[in-house]
Amino acid sequence: MRISNLLQFTEHHRYCTFRDFSLSGMDSKMLSYIYQPMVGGLAISFYHFLYQHISSDRVGYSRIEQQRRLFLTLGIDPSEKGRKQLIEIASKLEAVGLLHSSRIYIPEQDDSIYEYELYAPLSPNEFFKTQHLTLLLRDKVGKFTVLSLREEFCTEEPAEIIHKAVHKEDLSIPFYELFQLNTHVIDYELEQALSEVAPSRHPGYQAASAEEMLNYADIISRFPRISKNRAFVERLRYEHEQMGMINYIVRKYQLSLQDICGLLDEEGVFSDQGEILLDELQHRANLQFRQGKKRSETSDRYAKKVIALRDSVDNDHEDQAREEYPVEMEFYLDVPPQFQGKCDIHQYNMMLRNEPYTMMLKKFFPGSVPDNMMDMFEKIDLNYKLPEEVINVLIHYLMSLLVSGTDQRLNRNFVDSIASTMLMKQITSYEQAVQHIRDQSQFKQRLEQERVSKAGASGSRGRSGSGYTRGGTAKQKPSIPIIQDVPQGMAVTPEELEEMRKVARKLDGKS
Missing domain, CATH: 1.10.10 (Arc Repressor Mutant, subunit A)
Incomplete structure (x- = not known):
């Protein structure tokens, strides 16, 4: 207790x-x-x-x-x-x-x-089959007393039937050979009455799972008494709406009872009036959910690394004898420039279909594979569970983007977005992956053509205006006319010039 x-x-x-x-x-x-x-x-x-x-x-x-x-x-x-x-x-x-x-x-x-x-x-047979109870009794009364007590509860078998050659025949009659039940009629009233008459058992304490609803007793029994938020949590007994908010957050972020009690114990989750600040509690629950997810993913990757290293020696012969799968020519991918002269299109597609993604990465990089690149595809393999052939097609697609001179950076978010799209579309085969990247390439080409056509249309409109230049493209800023020549009037006579000087001196107080 x-x-x-x-x-x-x-x-x-x-x-x-x-x-x-x-x-x-x-x-x-x-x-x-x-x-x-x-x-x-x-x-x-x-x-x-x-x-x-x-x-x-x-x-x-x-x-x-x-x-x-x-x-x-x-x-x-x-x-x-x-x-x-x-x-x-x-x-x-x-x-x-x-x-x-x-x-x-x-x-x-x-x-x-x-x-x-x-x-x-327990019955005598069950007790003496339970090792820890038998050892405890031995520690209390001794070994010989245990043997003596064992004999106290059991009687020996008769000598006539001890012999192993005795044949034992089962003569018992099973239930359904003797009794016939009327199973065509189901008495629901009898079943309901039996369930109502039976004593109902109050369920013992269990940690609430993601589908179970927490009640006030679950939280208050695990909440620390010396907490500053104890008075606010005690008010939840009558605040059914706030308890609903807590259960919503628990189910949304898959929190345990200990997790939600820890969050309610933190400062800033209750207002001065004792009401739950939903946005703040949801933000902290999200942070805890993401941290737990990241820790679990990291531990899974490390565990699988250890298993892979331990079993690598045993799997060498299996990898050598592994069956290779062919690739139909309609799903062939072009050989990238890195492999020009090293293999033909048939060999390259066979590598994409059958080689592990780690070997493909080593072939794309002349030296060692960068750690960030290896970590990205390791996460896709171990956490996203994408097949190796699909990962190889993804590697081919990313490397083709680099070779094409696009300004897209191959960072973690970009690679994760493509992998998550493949997951949502349930791409699990080499053919599906090839078709997916072809659709993506065609979509990008259509976008590029639309952008060029819009730029050309704006340039043709600019020819008739003042903002068109020799290059045939529209300027980013409108052209502002500037006066180059000042119109010349009649020349001033010497008498008028002298008169003007007198007026200027008079104004300056020098006259």
Whole structure:
């Protein structure tokens, strides 16, 4: 029993018992002779006391009572020392498989109820086949006592049938040879009544998966009490809309219960009024999702690298004997300039179809393959699961872009965009990949032709205007007329010039 705070396990807390079996004479003897030496007499007394909460001729739940009855009946002081003693007793029973303890949180009452589910002791054959229980009994009572106890529970086989030559014939009659059931009529009322009468079991705690809905009890039971956001999280008990927002984020980003509790414990996810800031919580959940995805992808790649290195020696002979697949001529790709004079078109397409992508990269690069290039295609291979032949066609397409003189940079985002497009189109064969890159090339050619035609149309319109130059293309800026010659008027006479000078001196105060 894992109790971190003793104030959560007191005599004032309530409890109930559940069992779906009844003890037989053999079970009682197993408890006394086998289990009691392992867990102690007080633990077996505790087990019998819980068992007697329900009548021996019935199964199901007992009524809910306070744990004060447990302390008083077992003679344990309801103090801190007594709580530790009762927790230790219950833990021993749980360890040997006789008890299962659970804590059920009730949001309406803001209280917890302890549920003690009892299990029947193992039969002698099952017990002595369980190694860890047998070793524990040996440590408690010794090896020879274990052998003696084993003989106490079993009787020997008669001497007449011990011989191996005895022939044993199965004479038992199966059920359907003797009884005939009316399976044509299904009694739904009977099935529904049986399910309603049967005692319903409260499900134990399980970590919420991506398809399960979290409730307030799941979060508050795992949320730290000393957190600054504890008061805001406690308000979620009545805020069904905000709980819906939390479940939406949990499902969207595949978060576990621990992950969402950690995010709610961070600063800035609640407003001053205690409301969840959806955008901020979603942003942090996205960051955590991306980081976890990146870590898992990296670990998968490293693990597969180790496996590949370990099995490389064993796979050498298999690679040599691997069957080569031919390529139809309608799906032939042109030989790039790097391979001119080294192989013909038949050999090149056979390499694309059958060689691993690592070997193709080495053939395209005269020296060592750059690390960033190798990492990009390694991710496509191990994480995207694209076939090797499709990756080779992708390498051919990217190298042809470089040779064609395009200004497109082969960065990670560009390569990932092409690979993701292939994934969405479910391209899994060499022929599909070749057809895809041909469609892409034709699409780019159409775009280029449209751009050139639009440029030509704008140039022809510019011929009639002032913005057309000798090159036949339109200028980017409009042509602004500039006055080159100033029109000449009549010359000024010397008398008029002198008069003008007098006026200027007078204005300057020099007259």
